[in-house]
């Protein structure tokens with residue numbers, strides 16, 4: 001060892017490590033599971049590694065969150081960032097000084113002249129710096145980091161919440177919102193935590209490396225610094241040569257994991273259907289299979305990742321060995337002390353652990369970005385129906401409606417509504433009738449601008465719905481949908497949702513008019529009774545009456561009833577209809593009805609079939625025409641009063 005030249009050692013390190021790489025750990029090309037993996041990607045398994053540029057461009061989306069517009073939050077965050085920055089700077093100094101103190105302690109103990117004097121000062125300073133200093137600084141830094149993270153996650157949650165609320169019907173009708181919300185919250189929060197970890201714990205390592213190498217250069221010499229740089233370069237080079245995360249496999253892991261949790265959530269949400277059809281076993285096995293597929297894909301994905309880790313650890317150990325050997329050689333052949341070796345080892349140890357994280361930075365960031373994809377997608381969402389620039393406030397008149405050649409398609413292929421034109425004066429009642437699936441509810445959705453027309457225009461009081469702000473228009477419209485949505489709160493809160501200022505008396509009056517008041521009083525807690533999830537404690541008819549009461553409370557000029565009384569018995573229905581007829585006076589009411597008897601008094605009846613208007617007129621006019629409406633009317637009449645054997649109804653039913 002004595003005769004060993006330091007350059008020889010460096011050269012040895014340079015040779016041994018690549019040799020090990022070439023012969024002991026043959027480089028993998030492509031997917032390690034290529035033989036039996038049916039999910040092998042088309043590019044041969046080797047996914048394109050993310051470049052720094054591509055990652056930075058995706059990360060840009062997080063930037064606005066770092067300093068949100070809210071001044072108060074901004075101030076708090078700047079304060080936290082500043083303190084975390086100060087802690088990081090102090091930590092760097094502590095990391096630089098403590099190995100030097102350790103060297104002095106070792107040298108004092110290892111002195112050639114025997115002494116009983118303990119290096120108290122160095123020991124106390126070392127403990128203060130290395131243990132107490134690092135721990136205290138670590139705690140302070142992490143508490144301010146935590147505060148900043150809490151602010152950031154709050155801002156992110158609010159942004160996502162607003163984004164989802166702002167989306168139009170097309171988005172909400174096509175997504176499983178429960179799953180979207182859960183995935184978004186999880187991935188958004190974990191992404192913020194990950195990126196803060198990178199900023200606070202990983203990026204400062206670059207400074208640590210520079211300081212460590214500089215210190216070793218000063219204490220040892222340029223050869224030691226060169227050896228360290230060489231080993232770090234080799235280590236980083238090796239790490240870069242190890243195939244990165246296989247992007248396709250990673251996407252599959254995420255997809256299968258989401259699929260499994262979607263199945264679980266969907267089953268639990270539809271527990272009643274599962275139970276009615278006695279499908280518990282079927283669901284258990286479906287969920288079990290999905291969980292297994294998710295786990296297996298994760299194992300497939302992690303296999304090459306783990307073997308890459310082992311290779312890197314081996315390279316790191318060889319590097320530490322080479323530097324230690326070089327250090328020992330230099331100490332033996334110079335006036336340097338044993339303390340210098342301890343210092344060297346300490347620096348090296350401090351460098352290598354975080355360096356390991358650092359080389360993983362790009363692939364692991366790529367993984368987080370892939371996991372945060374849903375979250376990123378939502379941040380980039382734009383609602384399909386939104387206010388156009390310079391949209392005016394809607395000015396309510398008497399609520400006249402005009403459809404001009406309106407067409408609409410949900411999917412861009414099939415028209416749900418085609419070239420519909422009609423005019424209705426304000427304050428009138430318009431009924432829309434027709435066969436199921438004919439486009440009646442679609443007309444409703446267009447009327448309240450849940451969707452924008454794909455052709456033609458809808459004008460209310462002479463204003464094109466696309467030219468006015470949604471907010472100003474919708475406050476004049478109430479909708480009684482086919483399926484009412486309720487919150488899992490009290491009956492009172494659900495009713496007041498339509499009009500937050502409504503007094504208790506007004507709520508009770510609306511319920512009396514909707515024939516619901518007595519029924520509510522029958523509940524143990526009356527109006528304070530919780531309705532259960534999706535209104536589980538209320539019957540279909542009670543839910544419908546609640547929707548009617550809500551519309552009454554809202555007191556809008558334009559009211560849309562979509563099959564509002566279809567679940568009620570004839571007596572209750574006629575009681576409510578009687579009240580509603582008076583209430584309709586002066587309001588523009590659009591009613592979709594299957595039971596034609598309920599719309600006999602409408603000012604205008606529009607018969608709808610396959611998305612087009614077949615006939616329009618008053619009840620008696622349409623009956624006199626003996627066309628489509630007459631056919632529907634007769635079918636219903638006969639269904640209620642079946643004909644005697646061989647009667648006239650037979651031919652009518654047959655003609656349908």
Ligand SMILES: Nc1ncnc2c1ncn2[C@@H]1O[C@H](COP(=O)(O)OP(=O)(O)OP(=O)(O)O)[C@@H](O)[C@H]1O
Nearest residue numbers: 173410411416434435436437438439440441442443
């Ligand atoms: N969100 C949607 N996405 C795609 N297609 C849709 C959507 N909603 C309705 N449709 C389709 O549009 C057509 C018209 O549906 P719509 O609900 O307007 O009919 P309807 O006359 O109200 O029927 P019903 O009387 O049964 O309620 C149907 O073919 C339906 O499948």
